[in-house]
Amino acid sequence: MSFVKNAWYVAMWSENLKDGEPQERTIVGESLVIYRGVDGAPVALQNRCPHRSAPLHMGRVCDNGNLECGYHGLQFDATGACVRNPHGPGVIPIAAGVRSFPAVERHTLVWIWMGDGPADPARIPDLSVIDRSPPEHVTYRDVLDMDAHYELVVDNLLDLSHTAFLHRGVLGNNDTVSAEIRATREADTVTASRWMPGVKAPGLFDMLFRRDGGIVDHWAAITGRRPRAWSTTPGSPPSAARAARAPGCGACTCSRRCMSARRFITSPPSARTRCRFPTTSGRTS
Ligand code: FES
Numbered sequence: 026m027s028f029v030k031n032a033w034y035v036a037m038w039s040e041n042l043k044d045g046e047p048q049e050r051t052i053v054g055e056s057l058v059i060y061r062g063v064d065g066a067p068v069a070l071q072n073r074c075p076h077r078s079a080p081l082h083m084g085r086v087c088d089n090g091n092l093e094c095g096y097h098g099l100q101f102d103a104t105g106a107c108v109r110n111p112h113g114p115g116v117i118p119i120a121a122g123v124r125s126f127p128a129v130e131r132h133t134l135v136w137i138w139m140g141d142g143p144a145d146p147a148r149i150p151d152l153s154v155i156d157r158s159p160p161e162h163v164t165y166r167d168v169l170d171m172d173a174h175y176e177l178v179v180d181n182l183l184d185l186s187h188t189a190f191l192h193r194g195v196l197g198n199n200d201t202v203s204a205e206i207r208a209t210r211e212a213d214t215v216t217a218s219r220w221m222p223g224v225k226a227p228g229l230f231d232m233l234f235r236r237d238g239g240i241v242d243h244w245a246a247i248t249g250r251r252p253r254a255w256s257t258t259p260g261s262p263p264s265a266a267r268a269a270r271a272p273g274c275g276a277c278t279c280s281r282r283c284m285s286a287r288r289f290i291t292s293p294p295s296a297r298t299r300c301r302f303p304t305t306s307g308r309t310s
């Protein structure tokens with residue numbers, strides 16, 4: 026299977042990487058050992074000892090931050106270099122090292138760069154919404170293993186027309202089968218949006234926003250950042266609220282009734298500057 030390697034991949038939630046507890050993760054077919062170094066920063070190394078191929082995640086993190094192989098005790102630093110051989114005269118063969126991978130902790134996630142290209146942290150997808158959210162809004166953090174080709178998962182996420190059927194009564198209903206669909210592409214993102222004005226609020230949104238069965242203007246947008254970071258932006262303002270903002274939404278300087286009206290509900294004022302309404306060419310203005 027071929028993968029995009031020059032990209033930041035999520036390895037785990039930060040809270041799952043505890044001091045002194047090396048973890049194993051397989052990313053783009055590569056088994057990694059990930060642990061916190063002496064300064065607490067995440068370290069990612071190839072998970073195969075060059076001596077007898079023991080998986081390094083079964084070793085231990087020493088007080089000096091080195092990772093010690095659990096088989097015969099070779100130690101490796103954060104660059105992957107073997108820095109201690111506890112046997113005999115302690116000779117360290119030149120080839121006794123493992124590949125290290127850039128690792129960064131951001132938005133309460135541990136990100137690993139798997140390629141040979143420059144690992145620029147500025148290319149980490151902006152998931153700062155996680156940082157800004159009050160604790161009561163971040164309801165659940167978990168991992169979902171799927172025995173499926175990742176491209177099928179991408180298909181599922183980009184095509185939210187399934188929500189009216191697969192998530193009937195929760196994320197969709199008979200009113201949300203039809204929608205105005207927009208697709209936009211930017212540098213390394215793609216957004217698929219469904220706009221469903223004047224519908225009965227799907228059950229989850231009715232419950233969250235206490236619409237009490239009222240008619241709403243519902244939307245569901247999903248943005249993907251190549252190759253594997255996805256974020257959704259759904260919402261359900263009452264129809265009357267949207268009508269009051271027409272023809273301009275008030276969220277940008279244009280005079281159109283646009284999709285950024287949806288951001289009006291959930292985004293801070295600083296984010297309400299750019300019209301996101303896609304033109305017929307598929308770009309945003
Ligand atoms: S297999 Fe790692 S030290 Fe021997």
Ligand SMILES: [Fe+2]
Pocket residue numbers: 187188191192
């Ligand atoms: Fe779904």
